[in-house]
Amino acid sequence: MIKTIIFDFGNVFINLDIEAAHKHALEAFNIEALSDEMLGFNSFYEQGLISTKEFLDFYSQNFPKLSKHELIDIWNFMLKDFPESRLTFLKELKQSSKYKLILLSNTNELHIDFIKTNVSFYNEFKNCFEAFYLSHEINLVKPNKDIFNFVLNQNKLKAEECLFIDDNKDNIDAANTLNIKTWLINPETEDVKNLFTTKKDLF
Known part of the structure; x- marks a missing residue:
């Protein structure tokens, strides 16, 4: 579960x-x-x-x-839009209180500063998570297994009770070796807001 x-x-x-x-x-x-x-x-x-x-x-x-x-x-050229519908999905998910929500991102100070400036609801987004891990702040990066073990240990989680969502296959493969359930999301054809219909087999 x-x-x-x-x-x-x-x-x-x-x-x-x-x-x-x-x-x-x-x-x-x-x-x-x-x-x-x-x-x-x-x-x-x-x-x-x-x-x-x-x-x-x-x-x-x-x-x-x-x-x-x-x-x-x-x-910063790679950074594009942040559809607000995804924030709506996340806020509803948080409000349901059914799951612990964690963000785990390989990123850097310049990218985050750009997002803080250009995404008006950044703080609202960040507040949806119980833990918010950025690689440059914790000095760990995906797909190294130590970053996943760090998250599991810090939050006292059982790997088999976690779902990890990422668009990078190497990151997904690393999580799988630790028995974390995963969704390798295709950003061209899939949207995280459709999690419970796309990956209903996991729930």
Whole structure:
């Protein structure tokens, strides 16, 4: 029986366009591919191992023709709309008091700052969760198993009583190895607000 629902953020609640953002970055930087060093800094930043200043300084040094403002716009390009119908679904779910609700997201300070500024109901959204874990704040990232064990231990949860919803197969596979029930959501054809009809077999 499901007692806890653990939600990803991007492509579950807020829509992302990762492919377009990648293409936009390559064009802006005038390169053919992101270097291993760039990918490493991106990963460090998502884990909260470097500050926003250090992150932007790295890109400024490598692409001096771009201003900090332009670099931030490139970084945030993937963030799109947050349909309010998903907030309505979440609020109704919280009001039902049937499940413990947790958010578990790989993200970073610049993305969250952008969302706080551009999503008028961000605080309302955040308040729907009993626990709200952002990778850069807890220094853990999916799909590493330690992030899932952290959530289970912090909240005294049984893995088999949890449902984890994410759009990334590697994250889902990691959760499955711990006996957490999962929904690999397809953001192009599925919507989290339809959880109880799409995944009714789990409930």
